[in-house]
Amino acid sequence: MDAKRNWTSIAAPSLICFASLTLFALPARPQTGGAALFKTKCSVCHGADGKGATAVGKADKVRDLGSADVQKQSDADLSAVITNGKDKMPAYGKSLKPDQVKDLVAYIRSLAAK
Numbered sequence: 001m002d003a004k005r006n007w008t009s010i011a012a013p014s015l016i017c018f019a020s021l022t023l024f025a026l027p028a029r030p031q032t033g034g035a036a037l038f039k040t041k042c043s044v045c046h047g048a049d050g051k052g053a054t055a056v057g058k059a060d061k062v063r064d065l066g067s068a069d070v071q072k073q074s075d076a077d078l079s080a081v082i083t084n085g086k087d088k089m090p091a092y093g094k095s096l097k098p099d100q101v102k103d104l105v106a107y108i109r110s111l112a113a114k
């Protein structure tokens with residue numbers, strides 16, 4: 001009896017503690033979503049900084065995503081390229097959710113040359 005009561009008196013508070021940690025950790029995700037996605041899906045060609053200084057980027061003349069030429073396009077234009085692809089740029093409409101494309105566009109905006 002005693003042993004069981006001891007177990008729950010330790011387990012219950014630590015479960016509550018763990019649950020609240022998880023709750024706090026979740027809201028932070030959307031902010032970094034674009035950056036993390038970009039790193040895993042796009043940096044192969046565009047480079048982690050979006051400058052396109054990769055082997056593929058140079059061969060296919062990928063533009064610096066932070067450059068004025070790219071930044072002057074609307075969010076809708078950039079989303080369309082990511083969703084539908086463009087020449088050698090693969091289409092991500094099937095593998096990414098609209099929210100993820102939005103996160104990526106926001107990340108591309110953060111690369112704008114200052």
Ligand code: HEC
Nearest residue numbers: 041042045060062063070078081082086087088089090104
């Ligand atoms: C296989 C290599 C490759 C991958 C992976 C890739 N891209 Fe691209 N991307 C390209 C190429 C090549 C172009 C240039 C297309 C053109 O204009 O002819 C391009 C163009 C773009 C453009 C338009 C830029 C401009 O010049 O107007 C955007 C925005 C873009 N990519 C975003 C992304 C995002 C976001 C991802 C990840 C989800 C991604 N790309 C993954 C190769 C790639």
